[in-house]
Amino acid sequence: MIMEDAAVNGSEKSFAAERDPERIGRLKERLERSLREAAEIEVELSRADGAIRGVPHYSVIEGRAHELGKQLSRAVQQRQMNELAAAQSTTAKCPTCGEWCEVRVKKRLLQSVDGSAEVADAEGYCPGCRRAFFPSA
Amino acid sequence: MGLDARELSPGLVDRVGTLAAETRSYHRAEIVLRKFGHVVSDNTVQRVTLDVGRELAERRDVSATSDESLAARPEKPPKLAVVECDGGRFRMREPGHGRGVHLSGEGWRETKNACLISAIHRTFEHDPQPEPPDSFLDPKHVAKIAETEALSVAAPQAAPPPDDGEGLDPESPPAADAKPKGWRPKRLVRTVVASVKRSRDFGRQMAREAKRRRFSEAVAKVFLGDGLPWNWTIWKEHFADYTPVLDFIHPLSYLFLAAKVVHPQSADDAWSQYVAWMRGCWQGDVSQVIVELSAWQTKLGTPPDKCPPTDPRSIIASTLTYLSNNRERMNYPDYRRAGLPITTAWMESLVKEMNYRVKGTEMFWNDPDGGEAILQVRAAELSDDDRLSRHIHTRSGSPFTRRPKLPSLKQPPTDKRRKS
Numbered sequence A: 001m002i003m004e005d006a007a008v009n010g011s012e013k014s015f016a017a018e019r020d021p022e023r024i025g026r027l028k029e030r031l032e033r034s035l036r037e038a039a040e041i042e043v044e045l046s047r048a049d050g051a052i053r054g055v056p057h058y059s060v061i062e063g064r065a066h067e068l069g070k071q072l073s074r075a076v077q078q079r080q081m082n083e084l085a086a087a088q089s090t091t092a093k094c095p096t097c098g099e100w101c102e103v104r105v106k107k108r109l110l111q112s113v114d115g116s117a118e119v120a121d122a123e124g125y126c127p128g129c130r131r132a133f134f135p136s137a
Numbered sequence B: 001m002g003l004d005a006r007e008l009s010p011g012l013v014d015r016v017g018t019l020a021a022e023t024r025s026y027h028r029a030e031i032v033l034r035k036f037g038h039v040v041s042d043n044t045v046q047r048v049t050l051d052v053g054r055e056l057a058e059r060r061d062v063s064a065t066s067d068e069s070l071a072a073r074p075e076k077p078p079k080l081a082v083v084e085c086d087g088g089r090f091r092m093r094e095p096g097h098g099r100g101v102h103l104s105g106e107g108w109r110e111t112k113n114a115c116l117i118s119a120i121h122r123t124f125e126h127d128p129q130p131e132p133p134d135s136f137l138d139p140k141h142v143a144k145i146a147e148t149e150a151l152s153v154a155a156p157q158a159a160p161p162p163d164d165g166e167g168l169d170p171e172s173p174p175a176a177d178a179k180p181k182g183w184r185p186k187r188l189v190r191t192v193v194a195s196v197k198r199s200r201d202f203g204r205q206m207a208r209e210a211k212r213r214r215f216s217e218a219v220a221k222v223f224l225g226d227g228l229p230w231n232w233t234i235w236k237e238h239f240a241d242y243t244p245v246l247d248f249i250h251p252l253s254y255l256f257l258a259a260k261v262v263h264p265q266s267a268d269d270a271w272s273q274y275v276a277w278m279r280g281c282w283q284g285d286v287s288q289v290i291v292e293l294s295a296w297q298t299k300l301g302t303p304p305d306k307c308p309p310t311d312p313r314s315i316i317a318s319t320l321t322y323l324s325n326n327r328e329r330m331n332y333p334d335y336r337r338a339g340l341p342i343t344t345a346w347m348e349s350l351v352k353e354m355n356y357r358v359k360g361t362e363m364f365w366n367d368p369d370g371g372e373a374i375l376q377v378r379a380a381e382l383s384d385d386d387r388l389s390r391h392i393h394t395r396s397g398s399p400f401t402r403r404p405k406l407p408s409l410k411q412p413p414t415d416k417r418r419k420s
Helices: A002-009 A012-018 A021-048 A058-087 B010-022 B026-035 B042-060 B139-145 B199-212 B229-238 B249-262 B267-282 B286-300 B312-329 B332-337 B345-358 B369-382 B387-392
Strands: A091-093 A100-112 A115-126 A131-133 B080-091 B108-120 B186-195 B220-225 B243-246
Touching (some): A021 A058, A091 A115, B010 B369, B042 B199, B042 B369, B042 B387, B080 B199, B080 B229, B186 B199, B186 B369, B199 B229, B249 B286, B267 B286, B345 B369, B369 B387
Parallel strands (some): B220 B243
Antiparallel strands (some): A100 A115, B108 B186
C-alpha cells in the first residue's frame, strides 16, 4: 500500500523504475543473498555468544530466529517511514483551520506487531489552533 | 497511513481488536497481548474497542449502495437467504458513569441480534421428514427445551445421533431409500448485526446488511424468529417477501407445558398429549391443535383477572394466543419441502457466542458508548467475512494524537415488550 502511494506521489521516472522487471529481479536476488547471509551470521553469533551449545531446545533456536525477524521488520518500518518523512513537503494545511503550517520531521515510538520502532514522522504545528497534526494520517 | 493516535500500528490494532472481541475482558486481552510480547494496557484495549466500535457503527449505518458499507457485495446473490433475529440482554451501568458498579435498577438492557446467512438447499416433492425427530420425543430433552421438569414416562428407544445436516451435498440427489435426513440447508456465509438500538433502527440495520449482500435477489428467502412482536414488525417492514417461519422450538415448549397442566395426575397421559399436539404442529395441523386447546380452555374456564401465569387456565390461554398469533408462520411441512430451516438454531448459537463476550457475572458496560461499541466489535468478529480485520486494515488514520471526540452513540429508549 505504501509503495502504491509512493508511486502515485513520486515522479514518472521512479514509477517506471519500480515496474522495471529486471531491476525487481536483481533486488529480489540481492535480498535473498542478504537474508542468507544474515541467517549465517545469526547461526555463527548464537554459537559465539554461547546461546546455542550442543543440541539445544528448539525453543532457543525458534526464539532467536524470531527475534531476528522482528529486528528486520522494525528496521524496514524505520527505513520506510524515514523515506516517507523525507519526501514530505515542509508545509501542510492544518486539518482544522486550513492554514498552511510548517512541518518538521520528529522521531516517534510506534508499537508494531514486531515491537516498538522509533520511526520518523512528519509533524505539523498550527499556531492558530495551537495543536500539532500529522499530514500523513 | 491508517495510524491510530500515533501509538499502535494497524497490525497491532488488529490484534488488540481481535482479542478485545474474543476474550472475556479488556484485562484478559491485555494479559494475552503481554504473553505475546505486546505491552498494551487494558485502557488502551478499551480505547481501541471504543474507536473501532464507533467506526463499525458508522459504516453499518451508511447506505447499502455505498462502498463504505461494512458488508461486502458478493459477485452472485445467494441461493437461499436466511435471516434470523432474536433479543438478548446484558448489563449496563447508569448512563454517563464509568467504572465501578453504578446500576439503574438491575442494569439489564435488551440487545438485538441478527444473523444473515447465505445457504444452499434442496427442494422436495414430498415432506422429507413427516415424523418429528427423536430428540422431540425424548422426555428429558423436551423438558430441557421447555425449561421445566421432565415427565417420568418410560424412556424411549435409543435415538440415533442427531442429524446436523452436514452431509448435505446439493449436487447429488438423495438415494431412493434415503432416510429423511439431509433436508436441512447448509450454511455458507454468516454475517452478524447487533445493537442496543430500538427495533425500528435495528430493522433498518438488518435491511441494509441484507441489501448489500444481495439477499433480495436470492432464489429462496426465509425469515425466522420466535414470538417476539418486534421480530415480526421487522419482517413486515423490511422482509415482507421472505417466507416467515416461527421457530419450532417455541411452540414445542408451550405445548409441553400445556400438556402437563391438562393431565396433572398422569405423566403418561401428559406425555401422550404433548406428543399428539407436537406431532400435529410438526405436520402442519395447527388448527386441530387450537381446536383441542380451546376445548380444554372451555373445560377449565378462562383465566380471571390477575390470574397467576402458572395457573393451568393461564397456561392454556397463553398457548392458545401464541399458536393463534403465529399459525400463519407454522406451515412446517411446506417449509421442509422447500428445504428451509424451521428452527432458529443458527440464531441461538449466535446469541451464545455474543453472550460469551458481553454477558456474565461482573460484566457491566458503559452506557451508552461501551455497550454499543463492544456489540459492534464482537458482531464483526463473528461475521464470516473477516470484516473486523478488513476494517482495521483499511480505516483512515487520525491527523491528531487524539482522535476528535465523536458524538456519543445515543441510546433511545429500549423496547419494553417481552417475549410473548
